[in-house]
Amino acid sequence: MTYLDELRHELLDAGIKGAPARRIVAEIDDHLRCDPAAKLGDPKLVAGRFADELRIAHTRRSSTISFGALAVVGVLFVASAVGRGSVGYPSLSGGRATAVALSALAMVAFAQVAFVAGALALARGLRAAEPADLRLAQQRSFVALLAGAGVCASLAVHAALLPSPTWWLVLAFATAAVPVPMLGVAVGSVGAARSITPAATGAAGLSGDLPAGLARHSGALLALLGVVAIVFVAAGSAFAERSASEGLARGVIEGAGLLAGIAALGRVLGLRR
Amino acid sequence: MQAETLRGHLDALVLATLQAGPLHGYAIINELKQRSEGAFDLAEGTIYPVLHRLEAEGLLTSAWSTAAGRKRRVYRLTRRGRSSLAQRRTDWQGFVRAVEAVLA
Numbered sequence: 001m002t003y004l005d006e007l008r009h010e011l012l013d014a015g016i017k018g019a020p021a022r023r024i025v026a027e028i029d030d031h032l033r034c035d036p037a038a039k040l041g042d043p044k045l046v047a048g049r050f051a052d053e054l055r056i057a058h059t060r061r062s063s064t065i066s067f068g069a070l071a072v073v074g075v076l077f078v079a080s081a082v083g084r085g086s087v088g089y090p091s092l093s094g095g096r097a098t099a100v101a102l103s104a105l106a107m108v109a110f111a112q113v114a115f116v117a118g119a120l121a122l123a124r125g126l127r128a129a130e131p132a133d134l135r136l137a138q139q140r141s142f143v144a145l146l147a148g149a150g151v152c153a154s155l156a157v158h159a160a161l162l163p164s165p166t167w168w169l170v171l172a173f174a175t176a177a178v179p180v181p182m183l184g185v186a187v188g189s190v191g192a193a194r195s196i197t198p199a200a201t202g203a204a205g206l207s208g209d210l211p212a213g214l215a216r217h218s219g220a221l222l223a224l225l226g227v228v229a230i231v232f233v234a235a236g237s238a239f240a241e242r243s244a245s246e247g248l249a250r251g252v253i254e255g256a257g258l259l260a261g262i263a264a265l266g267r268v269l270g271l272r273r
Numbered sequence: 274m275q276a277e278t279l280r281g282h283l284d285a286l287v288l289a290t291l292q293a294g295p296l297h298g299y300a301i302i303n304e305l306k307q308r309s310e311g312a313f314d315l316a317e318g319t320i321y322p323v324l325h326r327l328e329a330e331g332l333l334t335s336a337w338s339t340a341a342g343r344k345r346r347v348y349r350l351t352r353r354g355r356s357s358l359a360q361r362r363t364d365w366q367g368f369v370r371a372v373e374a375v376l377a
Contacts, residue, residue, distance in 0.1 A: 027298050027321055027346045034299040041316030053322035057329035 003043060004029055010047035015195030016054075024050060051196040058193035059134045063125025065189045066141040069182035070118040073148045076175035077111060080155060083168050090163050103158035109257055110150035112229075116261075117144035117269055123209040124270070131200035133208065136270045138197065141190045143268055145183050152176040152183075205270050222262075222271065230255045279313060283323055285361040286313065288332065288354055295349035297340075298324060324348055332357050 004025055011021045028046075031038055040046060092100060121140035128134045152175070159172035206222060207215040214221060233254040238247025266272040279286075290296065290304040302320050305313045327333045332354035338347050350358070 023346070024321065024325075026344055028318065030297065030343060030345050031299045031302075031317065031321075033343060038299075038317050040318035043318075045316075046318035046322070049319050049322040050325065053326040054329060057326055061329065 003032065003040065006043040007046060010043045011050065013044075014047040014051040015197075016047065016050055017195070020192075055131070055134055055193060055197045056129055058189070058196065059125050059128060059137050062186065062189035062193045063121045063137055063141055066145055066186040067118050067122045069179060069186040070114050070144055070148045072182055073114065073151055073175075073179045074111070076178065077107070077151055077155065080168075080172050080175045083171050084164075087165060087168055092162075096161060100158060100161050103154045103161060105253075106154035107151055107158060109261075110147045110154060112257070113261060113265065114144050114147035114151060117141075117147060117265070120144075120206075120209060120269055120271075124203075127209075130203075131198050132203035134193070134197045135200055136203040136208075138190050138194045140269055141186070143265060145187050145190070148179065148183050152179060203270055205272065208270070226255070226258050229258065279315065282365075283315075283320075284327060284332075285358065285365065287320070287323055287327060288350060288358040288361070291333065291348060291350045291354070292358060295347045297338075297345045297347050301348065327354070 007028060008021065008025055011017070011024060016024065028040065031040065117140045121137050121144055124133055124140065125137035128137050155172055156176035159169055159176070164172070206218040210218055210221070230251050234247045234251025236247075237250040238244050241247065262271060286305060287301060290301050290308070296304065298321055301324070302315075302317050305315075305320075324333065324335075328335055328348070331351060333348050334351050335346050335348045337344050339345065
């Protein structure tokens with residue numbers, strides 16, 4: 001087995017494959033042609049060194065790419081929602097009304113998960129150095145991207161079910177379709193970063209994302225942000241619908257959603273142990 | 274020189290070798306050896322991961338070229354790489370002055 005064969009094998013073992021692995025092998029091949037007696041070092045060590053050197057930069061980049069892709073989803077989603085608001089909602093009944101309501105609920109829930117998980121991924125991804133923190137950032141990115149895809153899918157369902165003017169349907173389906181390739185690229189970049197990061201546990205929870213002064217109060221801060229979100233949704237809904245009881249009902253739904261979200265995703269997102 | 278001693282300064286050294294113009298991996302390693310008069314004789318395979326990381330951090334850029342009929346990856350400093358090198362040089366000179374003042 002030649003040095004290049006061994007290196008190829010060790011790169012694969014270290015999680016480096018595809019175009020990056022081919023590039024490394026081509027560079028080392030050129031090096032060996034310049035100096036067949038070159039002291040390149042043990043292929044296992046060289047491959048490990050590539051993974052060590054690249055995992056931080058790749059995690060940082062994947063967190064940024066993910067956040068960028070989610071920002072596109074967010075902007076288009078807001079444009080669709082504002083556009084829908086200007087059109088208004090027809091009165092529906094029966095199963096179709098239920099399906100429209102559920103798809104709207106799913107959109108809102110997925111959008112909030114995508115925003116929170118994406119922001120947390122970026123916060124950890126830009127500062128992480130240890131494998132456990134890098135893994136947590138990658139995990140958060142995956143959740144955020146999955147939720148971003150959920151926003152697109154539920155908006156497509158919502159648009160398909162809701163009688164709407166053509167321009168809004170075009171906007172809604174474009175909102176659902178345009179970000180998909182970006183989300184795909186982001187998933188690929190997170191996967192590439194993950195493949196060169198060893199499995200590790202013990203990352204700091206939410207305190208690891210906060211400045212030193214706030215880190216001790218991470219639980220209280222999380223509760224405060226939850227209350228702010230509930231008040232914002234309740235007040236916003238009451239104003240938009242001109243109905244205090246509607247605002248209260250949506251505030252309660254938001255609160256229940258937050259608790260369910262923390263119960264279901266809190267550990268994955270590193271919000272609770 | 275001990276590899277561990279060198280590791281902390283490797284980024285600056287690699288950036289400095291590219292200040293005069295683009296080079297490929299083998300030439301960068303040779304430049305390091307020659308300029309240090311053989312003191313920086315690292316396992317050559319360990320320089321490539323550093324080059325890839327510096328590129329991922331936006332301090333270097335690279336492209337394939339063809340030389341003697343084979344593909345060769347050539348690295349060059351980016352604008353960020355130049356300013357990072359200038360900063361590292363200033364830091365190093367300050368450090369050397371301080372150490373010399375203590376050792377004198």
